[in-house]
Amino acid sequence: KKTILKTSVMTSLNPDWNANCNFEIDEEKGKNLPPIIIEVLDKDTGFDDFMGQCEIDLQTLLNKPMEWVINHQIPLEDPENKAPSDNPVKGGLYVHCKFVPSD
DSSP: OOOOOOOOOOSSSOOOOOOOOOOHHHHHHHHGOOOOEEEEEESSSEEEEEEEEEEEEEHHHHOOGGGGSOEEEEOOBBBTTTTTTTSSSOOEEOOOOOOOOOO
């Protein structure tokens, strides 16, 4: 697991990150890469609350690039049960991904 980008939005109950991140992916090697995992945390004093995560499957992006040019709403999930039971994961992220072949 490698962290590529960390951004934060202060004092908002409806944050809008507008973060951009570019990855170079070798198309042949991309067939065996793990998904991109986006984790959402609520920064608090002492510790950060896990709000959820979503995954972007690189193989799907490489196979159907035109389907990912528009925004997708991806629901937040909690596959490892990190969220406290009194604050279950809810909501989603709008993600815009685009595969651009290199020259």
